[in-house]
Amino acid sequence: MQYWLVKSEPDAFGIDDLANMPDQTEHWDGVRNYQARNFMRDEMKCGDQVFFYHSNCKEPGIVGIVEVVREGYPDHTAFDPEGKYYDPKSDPDRPRWYMVDVKLVQRFRQTISLSSMKTRPELEGMRLLQKGNRLSVMPIAPEHWQVILDLYRENIG
């Protein structure tokens, strides 16, 4: 079992949007970065636990936990010429982009803010905290996962 983090802009698709989906499940489409693609196509497995991160918003941070419920398969939004994720270089015979399905596990009552994570020496070295980091799907070390959960429990008292 592995741990991950995925980013999304709440204006585009936030954790509340996931909560409102049928079965609280949705495919994680639109990722157009090879490293992130490889994680989804090759490494994310059913049952893996994933932090849901809100980026590009008032209070960036982790807002909940989701779980992988379907492993990597072609991202069909790349095939739709009308869609904003269209990529003419990807077609059903030779798909370039992949996605997984995720299901909501828990919505945090309080955001674990990026700034609060930055104050934690135990989280030093986390990819998320590195300057200029733009990867939208990334692995999380088990010890970091635990530290972050502890942070959450402290916060909600």
Place this chain on the structure above:
DNA sequence: GCCAACGTTGGC
């Protein structure tokens, strides 16, 4: 809205 950091593209 600004801007630094990054990934991709394309000319050479």
Place this chain on the structure above:
DNA sequence: GCCAACGTTGGC
């Protein structure tokens, strides 16, 4: 294969 130009990400 190099690298400048460009578009995008994302914190602030």
